[in-house]
Amino acid sequence: MLEGYACLGFVAGQTRNLRLGLLVSGVTYRHPGLLAKIVTTLDVLSGGRAMFGIGAAWYDREHEGLGVPYPPLAERFERLEETIQIVRQMWSENDGPYDGAHYRLAETINVPQPLQRPRPPILIGGAGEKKTLRLVAKYADACNIFAMGPEVVKSKLDVLAQHCEIEGRDYSTIQKTILGGPDPLADTDAFLAEMERYAAIGIDHVQLAPQTPDPVGFAARLGDRVIPRLAGITA
Known part of the structure; x- marks a missing residue:
């Protein structure tokens, strides 16, 4: 790359x-x-x-x-x-x-x-409960966790909240982001339904990588088919 x-x-x-x-x-x-x-x-x-x-x-x-x-x-x-x-x-x-x-x-x-x-803004990537999420609580403005499913990600955010309490940090000041999820173009409805579940646990931003050898086309189709509907999802 x-x-x-x-x-x-x-x-x-x-x-x-x-x-x-x-x-x-x-x-x-x-x-x-x-x-x-x-x-x-x-x-x-x-x-x-x-x-x-x-x-x-x-x-x-x-x-x-x-x-x-x-x-x-x-x-x-x-x-x-x-x-x-x-x-x-x-x-x-x-x-x-x-x-x-x-x-x-x-x-x-x-x-x-x-x-x-x-x-x-400082974003720390990773979901390690002992070290990574402690560093997020202590220093970062945002975290990024692999989209391992809403239940698993919720457990990671609970750990982050515990670290915030120890560090005296306001948990709400940290942006919670994920990487991945279902293919948004293969089944947009399923992707958006999954994002609604993530939003319900506090995720407010999703990062996606091209699923095809045509990244420009992937981004264009996201803009046309997915992002307008995704923007309407709130916690």
Whole structure:
């Protein structure tokens, strides 16, 4: 596939309203300081439409093929939390140093700053109950969970709510999103019925991937047949 942020830069220049983000970038692929600059650049050049999607990474074959270090899972989660801390610091008025276990920055200067205030939204992908959802409660503006069925996703959201209570975070301030679901073009009625069940448990956004080798046609048919009806679904 094409490199994600280069693609988003191109899309930013061709559009005016689309939210722009990766779902999600593996924490291992880009140094946190440069990643903050990349997302900042996207936000500035798009007029404030960037979203920062991040996760702990998983695809060992891709790492090995590209020569990117692939540390153990526990370390990847440590790096994920440090990366989020660094990005948030760079998107704040604090331009001092950052000294973590894995990353050390002498300065966290980020000029220009993103257009969005207080910063671009942060989305963390994954559904791990002990670590991922805790990081969502502590740092993120949105979560993304695979569409594993409304009952399973509801159990994940219940865990997220528990983490929010521990962290002193207002659960309602986190956008809850899913990835996947039934093929929306093969049986649109069945897809929309499933989305109604997800909306009832608090999901307010669904991410879809093309189901055919014609992604442009897929997106066009979604716009014609699905999105107008999907937009009418409320919790």
